[in-house]
Amino acid sequence: MLTNINETYNDPKKLANDYVHEVYELIKKRNPGETEFLQATREIFDSLRPVFVKNPHYIEDGILERITEPDRIITFRVAWEDDQGKVHVNRGYRVQFNSELGPYKGGIRFHPSVNLSIMKFLAFEQIFKNSLTGQPIGAGKGGSDFDPKDKSEREIMRFIQSFMTEMQKYLGPDLDVPAGDIGVGRREVGYMAGQYNRIRGGFQPGVFTGKDPNYGGSLGRREATGYGTVYFTQEMLKTNGMSFEGKKVIVSGSGNVSTYAMEKAIELGATVIACSDSSGYIYDENGINVETIKRIKEIENDRIKVYRKYHSSAKFIEGCQGIWTIPCDIVIPCATQNELDEDDATLLIRNGVKAIAEGANMPCTQEAIDLFLENDILFAPAKAANAGGVAVSAMEMSQNSMRLSWTFEEVDEKLQLVMKDIYDNCLQAAEEYGYPGNLIVGANIAGFLKVANSMVSHGIR
Structure with missing residues (x-):
């Protein structure tokens, strides 16, 4: 050096x-x-x-x-038995990246694409995202290449119990507090918490976030990432003399983040005209019905194509990539990393897009981002825009520590303040360091400075 x-x-x-x-x-x-x-x-x-x-x-x-x-990288074997008695082996990960600001904090992802590079990327991004929230939390990420799709509930439970039997050694309310991510929702977090409690003995409320409110989860956590993305975008639009009112919006994905981003955007006056899952996308120029999406995804656990069964005016198109060909004002990519590339960005710009807000982690490739910036398209980067989920997770930790439960309205009010503060801090950092209006630079610098100063204070370790 x-x-x-x-x-x-x-x-x-x-x-x-x-x-x-x-x-x-x-x-x-x-x-x-x-x-x-x-x-x-x-x-x-x-x-x-x-x-x-x-x-x-x-x-x-x-x-x-x-x-x-990273402070440490944990990898381990996860052996489990399916309903037919066949033994399967998956690989588990936990990357505990940085604990300068507090216990490691970050989700668990179950998806066949999971590998060490993706775990490290997500955990590294989490450092800056968690710092931006202003909450006392460090950064980590974990998961497995296990695919929960088409698995029975008992198979998922058995896998998670095996996964958590090893993972529990490295967790604790003041050490590492995981949450959900792709493939991991309330049900899966419940199985994790149950196995942790079984091994450790007694009820341990503060070890996981994203729990069911019946046993220590925070109201508003399910909605937080999607709502937070829209709250951040609202501030960005407001600064530039715009709003969601009357805008046509495309949201990729149809999981929690996508669903609640759609819900909040519609509440603020937008018309969401398309959303997707891995099989394809639905398009309805009159607007997507979010309650139907919730029914399909949260109750029926089905694919997005069945949306037409309830709304015949909608179109279903196979292949999710085509969603970016639809003209719109605002795009909120909420599916997965690198889902929107340079060609997609070119189409969106040609079709008059005004703003991009990343709801997923790094959903836009660098080439796409460069194009948006070159063409003066408003851009809200993931580490700032989608920080609402981890912010409310930190609030859940606080509620668990105090043995209190806040109302949905209290949580939502705090979330709005957090997202506004994040936006203001990003804008200020960008201005101070010579990149006025560039929220990517602003988010990276604002998130970095807090962690870097803490590292200096703690000495070389």
């Missing part, structure tokens, strides 16, 4: 550029083939150059080298 920086460098900008370049090359060498993780680190690094120009002491303290290396 760079040494004798005060003697060697007279140009702070060159020092910052060389430092960022050198650390990124080191990360590439240490993490070959980890595409998602490298994409996330590169995006953060590009934003942080002006921080190191103004604050060279971060270079001396090796902050980038330290913040990009």
Whole structure:
């Protein structure tokens, strides 16, 4: 790494550029083939150059080298038996990335695409997202390549019990507090909590978030990520003289984040004209009925194509990628990482899109983001826009610690304040460091500074 920086460098900008370049090359060498993780680190690094120009002491303290290396990575075998008595083996992960601000906090994902690169990318992004919330939480992420699709309820329960038998060794209310993510909802969190309690003995309310409110979950948690994304976007639109009123909106996905983003956007006067799942998308120029989506996904546990059974005016098109061909004003991608690429961005811009708000984690490729920025499209980055879920998870931890339960209205009011504060902090950081209006740079810098200052205070460790 760079040494004798005060003697060697007279140009702070060159020092910052060389430092960022050198650390990124080191990360590439240490993490070959980890595409998602490298994409996330590169995006953060590009934003942080002006921080190191103004604050060279971060270079001396090796902050980038330290913040990009997880505290620990846990991988383990998960053996379980299906309903026919056949034994299956999956791989489990927990990346405990950074605990400078509090216990590790981040979801558990069950999806066949899960691998170490994706776990590290999600946990790394979580550092900055959790910092932005202003809550005392660190960052982690976990999951398995287990596919819950087409599994019976008992098979899912048996898998989770096996998964949690190993995972429980590394969890605790002041150590690591997981929540749900793709493939993990209230039911799955309930199975995790049940197995944890079974092994540890007694009721442990503060070890998981996203729980059912009947046993310590927070009201408003299910809605929080989707609502929070819309609240953040509302602030962004307001700053630029716009609102959701009368706008046509596309939301990819049809899980919790998508459903409640649609619900809140409609409440604010928008018309949501399309949403999707992995099989395809539905389009209705008169507006999607969110209550029907809830019924299909939360009660019937079915595919989005059955929406036409209830609303014959809607169209179902196979293949979810085509959703980006529909002209609209606002796009909220809520499905998965890198779902919206450069070609999709080109189409959206040509069709007059005005704003993009990332509801999923890194749903837009870097090439797509660059195009949006070049064409002055308003852009709300995931680590800021979708931080509402983890913010309310931290509120759930607080309620568990106090043995209290807040009303939905109380939680929603606090969520709105958190999202407004995040937006204001991103805007201020972008302005201070020479990128006025750029919320990507602002989010990265605002999230980084709090963690970096804590790392300096705690010494080298």
